[in-house]
Amino acid sequence: MFKPKRVMFEKGTLDTEIGKKIYNAFKANKNVEIINLTSNRIKAYIPGEDLSQQYKSGKQTLVVSFRKSLKFQTCKPSANYQLPLVSGCMGQCEYCYLNTQLGDKPFIRVFVNIDEILMQTKKYIDERKPQITIFEGAATSDPVPVEPYTHSLKKTIEFIGKEDKARFRFVTKYNDIEGILDAKHNGHTEVRFSINTPRVINEYEHYTASSDKRIEAASKVAYAGYRIGFIIAPVFLYDNWKEEYKELINSLKEKLPKDIDKVIFEVISHRYTTKAKNRIVSIFPKTTLPMDDENRKYKYGQFGYGKYVYTKEELQEMKDFFQKEIKLVFPKSIIKYII
Numbered sequence: 001m002f003k004p005k006r007v008m009f010e011k012g013t014l015d016t017e018i019g020k021k022i023y024n025a026f027k028a029n030k031n032v033e034i035i036n037l038t039s040n041r042i043k044a045y046i047p048g049e050d051l052s053q054q055y056k057s058g059k060q061t062l063v064v065s066f067r068k069s070l071k072f073q074t075c076k077p078s079a080n081y082q083l084p085l086v087s088g089c090m091g092q093c094e095y096c097y098l099n100t101q102l103g104d105k106p107f108i109r110v111f112v113n114i115d116e117i118l119m120q121t122k123k124y125i126d127e128r129k130p131q132i133t134i135f136e137g138a139a140t141s142d143p144v145p146v147e148p149y150t151h152s153l154k155k156t157i158e159f160i161g162k163e164d165k166a167r168f169r170f171v172t173k174y175n176d177i178e179g180i181l182d183a184k185h186n187g188h189t190e191v192r193f194s195i196n197t198p199r200v201i202n203e204y205e206h207y208t209a210s211s212d213k214r215i216e217a218a219s220k221v222a223y224a225g226y227r228i229g230f231i232i233a234p235v236f237l238y239d240n241w242k243e244e245y246k247e248l249i250n251s252l253k254e255k256l257p258k259d260i261d262k263v264i265f266e267v268i269s270h271r272y273t274t275k276a277k278n279r280i281v282s283i284f285p286k287t288t289l290p291m292d293d294e295n296r297k298y299k300y301g302q303f304g305y306g307k308y309v310y311t312k313e314e315l316q317e318m319k320d321f322f323q324k325e326i327k328l329v330f331p332k333s334i335i336k337y338i339i
């Protein structure tokens with residue numbers, strides 16, 4: 001659960017239900033600075049001498065906001081639209097795509113006008129009928145660690161649960177899911193947990209829930225009737241990677257309840273852009289992330305910038321490995337893709 005060091009309230013947010021709830025949660029806590037913003041100069045209140053410190057302070061900052069733009073971004077290929085409930089994440093994963101996506105605004109922003117956001121969601125659903133519209137709740141955030149403060153996920157899950165032509169999905173590295181266990185989801189929400197080997201989690205995924213906690217949360221969510229999935233990502237091909245990823249898949253089987261076997265898997269190998277690499281190196285100067293360009297293949301992207309991916313042979317080996325090991329342990333699983 002997110003324990004911020006400072007909470008900023010944008011003008012008017014304290015008059016809303018979510019704003020009041022958040023204020024009440026922190027008002028007596030001497031370790032949390034409460035700031036009433038009178039302008040949108042959020043960064044001015046985030047301390048730090050350099051980028052690395054500002055990033056760390058930003059990650060300890062909760063900003064309570066109104067979502068002004070109600071135009072949802074598209075979210076191909078996994079969903080039709082992003083559903084903006086939260087932006088940013090308390091985690092400090094070194095490889096995180098948000099490092100470049102959110103640039104110098106790494107703070108966590110929650111939106112108090114959830115009713116308006118859901119009204120807009122309804123418009124998008126109606127526009128596409130009779131087709132089903134899929135919404136992604138974690139495109140630019142991990143919404144789970146702030147859920148105990150906002151309950152916006154639960155509200156969204158129940159809203160989508162009532163819509164025949166809508167589905168909702170989100171992914172997390174956290175375990176604060178108690179609040180959604182009794183939500184009336186009607187089978188319309190899929191919860192995915194991002195997992196990795198202990199070595200990768202310990203080395204790169206700072207301030208996230210442990211692998212055991214994520215798997216325990218996945219079991220609870222599955223028992224609450226949600227469809228669950230695991231994203232194994234990013235996969236690193238380090239010495240002994242096969243043994244350790246094999247152990248990870250086996251430990252999933254051991255820890256998940258025996259009757260849960262129809263699990264969805266997505267597997268994504270590590271890749272990076274030059275922009276991301278530069279950003280990562282300035283935030284985490286001592287990073288050990290494998291980002292030697294000469295060891296990778298450069299893959300051209302459709303918007304003019306490419307990515308450094310593992311070589312064709314390495315990727316093939318990885319695909320064969322995961323296909324075999326996952327099906328061996330979870331014969332009824334659905335492997336959506338291994339890339």
Ligand code: SF4
Binds near residue numbers: 091095096
């Ligand atoms: S938990 Fe996910 S969203 Fe948060 S920092 Fe890590 S990779 Fe990024």
